[in-house]
Amino acid sequence: MKRQRMCGVSLALAGLLLLASAPRKGIKVFISVDMEGVAGVVSGRECSSSGPDYEYFRRLMTEEASAAVQGALDAGAVEVVVRDGHGAKTNIIPGLLHKKARLLRGVTSRPENMMLGIDESFDAVVFIGYHAKAGTEDATLAHTSSGNVIDLSINGVSLPEAGYNALIAGLYDVPVAFLAGDDWICQQAEDLFEGVAVYQTKEGMAPAALCLHPDEVKKGIRRGVVKALRDLSGYTPYKLQPPYTMVLKVRKERALYPGAEKTGEGEFTFSDPDFLKVMDAFNAMK
Numbered sequence: 001m002k003r004q005r006m007c008g009v010s011l012a013l014a015g016l017l018l019l020a021s022a023p024r025k026g027i028k029v030f031i032s033v034d035m036e037g038v039a040g041v042v043s044g045r046e047c048s049s050s051g052p053d054y055e056y057f058r059r060l061m062t063e064e065a066s067a068a069v070q071g072a073l074d075a076g077a078v079e080v081v082v083r084d085g086h087g088a089k090t091n092i093i094p095g096l097l098h099k100k101a102r103l104l105r106g107v108t109s110r111p112e113n114m115m116l117g118i119d120e121s122f123d124a125v126v127f128i129g130y131h132a133k134a135g136t137e138d139a140t141l142a143h144t145s146s147g148n149v150i151d152l153s154i155n156g157v158s159l160p161e162a163g164y165n166a167l168i169a170g171l172y173d174v175p176v177a178f179l180a181g182d183d184w185i186c187q188q189a190e191d192l193f194e195g196v197a198v199y200q201t202k203e204g205m206a207p208a209a210l211c212l213h214p215d216e217v218k219k220g221i222r223r224g225v226v227k228a229l230r231d232l233s234g235y236t237p238y239k240l241q242p243p244y245t246m247v248l249k250v251r252k253e254r255a256l257y258p259g260a261e262k263t264g265e266g267e268f269t270f271s272d273p274d275f276l277k278v279m280d281a282f283n284a285m286k
């Protein structure tokens with residue numbers, strides 16, 4: 001009798017240990033994929049549908065997204081949405097993307113843009129193929145949304161695309177768990193998002209880059225995503241205090257968004273308690 005009870009306790013302990021090391025079950029993951037940070041990409045032509053090598057690099061972009069999907073599934077995800085976030089948002093090749101993911105492709109006029117489809121039902125965000133913000137010296141293909149933007153800051157914090165995309169996810173309390181991209185965006189993500197796991201695909205020597213082999217990158221992304229998503233307790237959704245005040249510096253001035261103010265040569269400010277409205281103003285004036 002005593003021996004049996006002992007066995008029961010041991011079994012329960014073993015079960016607990018197993019549970020602690022087992023992948024987390026049932027999570028839902030949102031993967032936003034850009035192109036400039038994908039393995040090997042060093043020029044705008046490689047990410048433009050008119051470029052001669054575009055077909056090759058869009059395939060790599062698709063494969064990196066698939067590697068992240070597989071990593072999410074390995075970590076116990078039951079649902080994965082991949083948002084094509086680059087240019088016309090029609091880069092990822094649907095038939096080559098991991099079968100278990102749903103692909104959100106195509107342009108939108110909605111302010112969520114690269115984050116279209118995110119909502120409170122998701123548990124974590126993963127960024128793939130991301131790049132450094134405009135003005136980052138040495139970074140390959142550094143820019144913020146359009147080549148016209150010199151800098152975007154919200155409440156005094158200068159942000160890369162990953163920054164404002166994380167703020168959109170933060171509106172739904174979804175944290176950023178993992179980012180893959182060039183060395184500079186990895187650094188910028190670590191500075192902004194507490195506990196985020198990053199994977200460096202290349203080292204910027206602008207406009208050149210020292211690149212890892214695409215196969216190594218895919219392995220690294222899968223491994224990194226599994227590790228990042230196994231335990232989501234260490235992440236905090238990225239948030240700033242409303243009202244959100246944007247300061248946008250551009251090369252060429254666009255028409256003033258209703259409610260925005262011109263504060264200097266090529267400098268505009270806009271403030272609103274609704275962050276999506278601020279993103280709308282950004283998209284109109286960028």
Ligand SMILES: [Zn+2]
Nearest residue numbers: 034035036086
């Ligand atoms: Zn892009």
